[in-house]
Amino acid sequence: METITLTNIFLLAGAALMVVGVFSSLIASRFGAPLLLVFLVIGMLAGEDGPGQIHFSDYRATYLVGSAALAIILFDGGLRTRLSSFRGTLAPAVLLSTAGVLVTAGLVGIVAYFLLGLPPLEALLVGSVVASTDAAAVFFLLKAGGLQLRKRVGAVLEIESATNDPVAIFLSVVLVGLIAAGEHYPGWDSLRALAQQAVLGAAVGVAGGLGLAALLNRFDLPSGLHPLLAIGAAIVIFGLAAVADGSGFLAVYLAGLVLGNRPVRAIASIVSFHDAATWLCQLVMFVMLGLLVTPSKVIEYAPPALGIAVFLIVVGRPVAVWLCLSPFGFKPEEKAYVSWVGLRGAVSIFLATIPTLAGVPSAEVYFNVAFTVVLVSLIVQGWSLTYAARRFGVALPEPLREARRFEIDLPGQLDYELVAYPVASGSPVLSHGTLPNWARMLIVVRDGAILSAEQAGLPQNGDYAYLLAPPERVRRLDRLFVAGDERPDVELATAFPFRGEIVLGAISDLYGLPVEPHERDLTIADLFAERFDERPSIGNRVHIGAATLVVRAVEDERVTLAGLVLDDEDETRDKSILTGAAIARLLGPRRTARERARRRG
Structure with missing residues (x-):
């Protein structure tokens, strides 16, 4: 005892x-x-x-x-x-x-x-x-x-x-x-x-x-x-x-x-x-x-x-x-x-x-x-x-915030994960105007009703969004659903800045990103004007292969500055490669597609 x-x-x-x-x-x-x-x-x-x-x-x-x-x-x-x-x-x-x-x-x-x-x-x-x-x-x-x-x-x-x-x-x-x-x-x-x-x-x-x-x-x-x-x-x-x-x-x-x-x-x-x-x-x-x-x-x-x-x-x-x-x-x-x-x-x-x-x-x-x-x-x-x-200045200006992600196991399926996010006020997805091309939205729960992706359109504040995405890209998807405020995304602190008049072909050649042949001569400003019906806004995004262009500044409805964000698994290059001929090509004077059309006319 x-x-x-x-x-x-x-x-x-x-x-x-x-x-x-x-x-x-x-x-x-x-x-x-x-x-x-x-x-x-x-x-x-x-x-x-x-x-x-x-x-x-x-x-x-x-x-x-x-x-x-x-x-x-x-x-x-x-x-x-x-x-x-x-x-x-x-x-x-x-x-x-x-x-x-x-x-x-x-x-x-x-x-x-x-x-x-x-x-x-x-x-x-x-x-x-x-x-x-x-x-x-x-x-x-x-x-x-x-x-x-x-x-x-x-x-x-x-x-x-x-x-x-x-x-x-x-x-x-x-x-x-x-x-x-x-x-x-x-x-x-x-x-x-x-x-x-x-x-x-x-x-x-x-x-x-x-x-x-x-x-x-x-x-x-x-x-x-x-x-x-x-x-x-x-x-x-x-x-x-x-x-x-x-x-x-x-x-x-x-x-x-x-x-x-x-x-x-x-x-x-x-x-x-x-x-x-x-x-x-x-x-x-x-x-x-x-x-x-x-x-x-x-x-x-x-x-x-x-x-x-x-x-x-x-x-x-x-x-x-x-x-x-x-x-x-x-x-x-x-x-x-x-x-x-x-x-x-x-x-x-x-x-x-x-x-x-x-x-x-x-x-x-x-x-x-x-x-x-x-x-x-x-x-x-x-x-x-x-x-x-x-x-010592080694902390990024934004505090670490995490998305509230819910994962649902798909038996026998390893190529995709089914994930769900509550869409909170200030989430980047509300201002981006698009989802990555590798993420597929299945359903949206809105005001108690279950809607298909076609019925729901883009996510809205208060929604619950259910998406399919490759497992290796889910962490990148998290960034779109982090509850925040009007401050810029944490990832933009490490984005590569480009002026709006830079031609997409130059960026494609430098980073090895796939660009459609008919878009190579477009400037960044032209691309966003085309994709967003001539009314781009800060935070809008266009996905280019394994990278994303994010609007950072707009003047007179034209993009003047954008940031290029590389996926984590593709961040093998750093800013040191922007030297010599690459700098000359990127920073040299560029004509917009409209200007070239006027000159040809």
């Missing part, structure tokens, strides 16, 4: 901490505090030095739960990452996640050597434990803050934080092994093992992602089981890679990346489920780490640990970022922000438990220093994430 009673008390305490953590999000959002910091503080308050007086020191359980939680969080991060974001950012992000981690670990190790008085190998272990940015913290806090960063900056941060954990984990494990064996320096075997971890992890991750996508599409599972299969498979992929001496964290991220970029049945329910699962993992992991720490012991190491934390934020991380990103033409403000978002989180505390599990002498040093560094990082960097983005 005593065992049953203790079990019930444990369940009650765990559930109560979860409920408190959920409601604490209201307080955190009110004061702008990082929610992960709140979860950590709740664990500390419930711990042995806090009012809760819960004595928890099970490092094995922490390692087990932390591994599973990090695997799920990384899988979710990969699931939400578009492959298009890798273009132009993969090389700098990978360099930052490998060489950057080594540089950071080395610099912090030097400081730890002097501040903590540790031997060189132990000091380097301190640097390795806190060297990697935390993918969970970066993904979570950027999403929670509603930030929309410049595409290049956001992609580098996400890719780096998701891929640098294997390097830090491997470095920490190797150093722990060397210290336990009485070695003094790593050898070539260590480098070979690092390459093995990366190759095996990548292979298992890609194969696992492809296999999971095939399973989801092959079997007609009951509703609700698709997300469970996905999350179970993610843990299996993590475990397989780890057992094979590969990087489980890299494998599970790549599996999510592969799955999220393929046409998969019930992907909407999978993503929605993982949203809740990620919250749960963050809450459980940080509360557990808060329980594990003993504040009275942390205070003993506070002075040197604070020195290490300040050095890491002010010197260590910025030096690594500047060295790794400078060859790729990043602007100073972009490098400054990437330096600032070097968030440390659960991974560092998680790595600090490994010396304890391995029986390394004075293992409490690593744990308490790592905890202090994470605490300082969450308070200083996590609290200022949004302010720093605006201060």
Whole structure:
């Protein structure tokens, strides 16, 4: 009976901490505090030095739960990452996640050597434990803050934080092994093992992602089981890679990346489920780490640990970022922000438990220093994430807004998705005057009546529109149904501007876009006049293959300025190609079709 009673008390305490953590999000959002910091503080308050007086020191359980939680969080991060974001950012992000981690670990190790008085190998272990940015913290806090960063900056941060954990984990494990064996320096075997971890992890991750996508599409599972299969498979992929001496964290991220970029049945329910699962993992992991720490012991190491934390934020991380990103033409403000978002989180505390599990002498040093560094990082960097983005000018002017999309699974159909949107006031679709040629509207619910597309015409405010669209273009369709106001679309912040007198043929040749032969000599102004009955207005759109021309300025019922928006999957060119002959051709004087007709007459 005593065992049953203790079990019930444990369940009650765990559930109560979860409920408190959920409601604490209201307080955190009110004061702008990082929610992960709140979860950590709740664990500390419930711990042995806090009012809760819960004595928890099970490092094995922490390692087990932390591994599973990090695997799920990384899988979710990969699931939400578009492959298009890798273009132009993969090389700098990978360099930052490998060489950057080594540089950071080395610099912090030097400081730890002097501040903590540790031997060189132990000091380097301190640097390795806190060297990697935390993918969970970066993904979570950027999403929670509603930030929309410049595409290049956001992609580098996400890719780096998701891929640098294997390097830090491997470095920490190797150093722990060397210290336990009485070695003094790593050898070539260590480098070979690092390459093995990366190759095996990548292979298992890609194969696992492809296999999971095939399973989801092959079997007609009951509703609700698709997300469970996905999350179970993610843990299996993590475990397989780890057992094979590969990087489980890299494998599970790549599996999510592969799955999220393929046409998969019930992907909407999978993503929605993982949203809740990620919250749960963050809450459980940080509360557990808060329980594990003993504040009275942390205070003993506070002075040197604070020195290490300040050095890491002010010197260590910025030096690594500047060295790794400078060859790729990043602007100073972009490098400054990437330096600032070097968030440390659960991974560092998680790595600090490994010396304890391995029986390394004075293992409490690593744990308490790592905890202090994470605490300082969450308070200083996590609290200022949004302010720093605006201060360095890397945040787009519009806040991140999302369309309310509802997806209906079509059994046996993977080429198209059936999606529904409420048409709210200010939605771009109300002013564009057209839908993309790859989207087909099926029905519209208007004032309680179900209308066919022919009966309804274009969507109106208050409608519910049901459309068929290719899965890879649904995110682009979302932009048309985002509730907004009279401010310009977020996507126009990255559109290529063209004057109204530019000829379509020049744009077609430059970007490889299909234009009808009889329209090649038309100017942009002529095209919109023809399509919109001589009365174009701001926001009107014309779709040209994989791109869209959007009216940005009109004078005397003639388009004077338009923006060219490329689809995500086709954004392989940048403004740097507009040089030489291309600039001369585009910016040179142009006659309108009417003027040419008058001259021929």
